[in-house]
Amino acid sequence: MGCTDSKIGDTATALSQLRASTTSQTCSHVDVRTGARVETTVSEHDPVVIMIFGGPGTGKGKVIEHLRSTFGFQLINGEDLIVRGIPKKLKISRNIVLKTHEDIKLLLDDEPHHLSLEWLCKMVSQEIMDRQVKEMRNVYLVDLMPNLKFMLKNEHLVKEDCAAAINEFEAKFPGTVTVELHLPVEYLAKTKSLFHPRLTNTKDSPGGQSDEADMSRTSRRHALYEKAANSFVKYFSQAERLIEVDASSGDKVAIWEAVRKLMSSLRFSAKIHDHVLVLFNFSNLHLDWNLLNMHVIRLVEIASTTDSVESAVETLARYVETTSFECLKFVVQVEGSQLDNIKTEQLKRAVMFTAPAPGHCDQQVREINDAIGQPDYFKALCSTDDETLVFPSSLGNEFCRRLTLLFSESHKACSKKTTGNCL
Incomplete structure (x- = not known):
C-alpha cells in the first residue's frame, strides 16, 4: 500500500499519554x-x-x-x-x-x-x-x-x-x-x-x-x-x-463483561453479538494495546502466508467470532501477512454501504488518536452489520471500504455457523 509511519514523538511519552487517557476507560478487574x-x-x-x-x-x-x-x-x-x-x-x-x-x-x-x-x-x-x-x-x-x-x-x-x-x-x-x-x-x-x-x-x-x-x-x-x-x-x-x-x-462495563464471559463459558449462545471493533495496524504503530483492553492478533500466526487474501481474512473473521465472547476490541498486526503492502485493486470492489463509526466506537478511536498526539491518525468505518473497522487515515477510502466489505461478509458467514439456541 506504500503506507508510511507517521511521527508520533517519543515512545515513552506516547505510552505515558495513553496510560493517562485510559485510566478511567480501561475495564476494572471483576472477580x-x-x-x-x-x-x-x-x-x-x-x-x-x-x-x-x-x-x-x-x-x-x-x-x-x-x-x-x-x-x-x-x-x-x-x-x-x-x-x-x-x-x-x-x-x-x-x-x-x-x-x-x-x-x-x-x-x-x-x-x-x-x-x-x-x-x-x-x-x-x-x-x-x-x-x-x-x-x-x-x-x-x-x-x-x-x-x-x-x-x-x-x-x-x-x-x-x-x-x-x-x-x-x-x-x-x-x-x-x-x-x-x-x-x-x-x-x-x-x-x-x-x-x-x-x-x-x-x-x-x-x-x-x-x-x-x-x-x-x-x-x-x-x-x-x-x-x-x-x-x-x-x-x-x-x-x-x-x-x-x-x-x-x-464499573458497569467491566461487571457486564464479567457476566457475559461467564454466560458464554456456560455454553449460552448469544442471540446477537455486542459491537465488535477491529483495528488494522498497517502502519506498525507500537503501543501497549492491553491498556485499551484490546486483544492483539498477529495475522501471520493464525493464517498461512501462502493463503489467498480472501482466505486469510476469512480466518481472521473466524478467529474474531470465536474470541468475541472474551473480547470485543481487536488489533490486527498485518506486518508480513498477505495484507501487508496489498493494492486496492487486489480487493473485491465494495458494493455495500459503509458509514462513519457510531458514537461509542468513534469515541474509542478518538481516545487512541488523542493518546498518540495525533487526532486524525486513525479513522473508522462501520459496516451494515454494525462492525467497526479502524484504519490509519493515510489509507485510501476505497481500500478501506473494500477490506471492510471482505471482513464483514466473512464475519457474517462465521456468525451464521456459530449462532444457535441458548444452549
Missing part, C-alpha cells in the same frame, strides 16, 4: 466465583432458571438488560408479579379493589400475610409454566426480590430460611442457579457516584435533600435488600450453585 455444580446443573436441566440478586449500586438493572438483549433470556420480575398478583387475589377472594402501590402498601401494613415467599415462588413457577406453553423458552432470568421498601420489610416475604419455598419451587424446576452481584456496604458510596455521577458534590439538591441524606437512604435500602437476599445466597452457596460477581468496582 467471579462459581459454585462447583453450576456448569453441570445448567447443562442438564431444561428449562434453565437463573435467579439474580443485586441491591442498589450493583448495576443489576443494566446486567439484566444486557442478558435479555444479548442472550435472549426471558425476564420474570418478582415485584411485577406481586403488583399484579395481590390485587387479583383480593379481588377474587374478598372483592377488594387495589389500584395503586399505595393501596397495596396499606393492605400489607394491616394484613402482611397476603405477601409470602411461598406464594411468590408459586407465582414464579406458574409464570414459567405459562410461558413454556406459549413460547417454549428454555432460559428464565428471575429477579425475585422487589425493590419497594414496604415489600422488603414484609416478614412473611423476607425469611432467615428460604429452604422450604425453594425446595417446593425446585420440585418443578430442579437445578436453579443464582447470580449474586455482591457489593459490600463500604463500597456503596463509590458505586453510587459512578452509576449516578450527579451525586458527587455535597451541595443540597433542588429538593432540599443533601447528598449525605440521599446516601443514607441508599444505605438503608441496601441493608434491606441484603437481608432479603441473604437466605438465598446461603442456600445456593451450600448447594454449590451460586455465582458471586464482585460489583465493588462500580
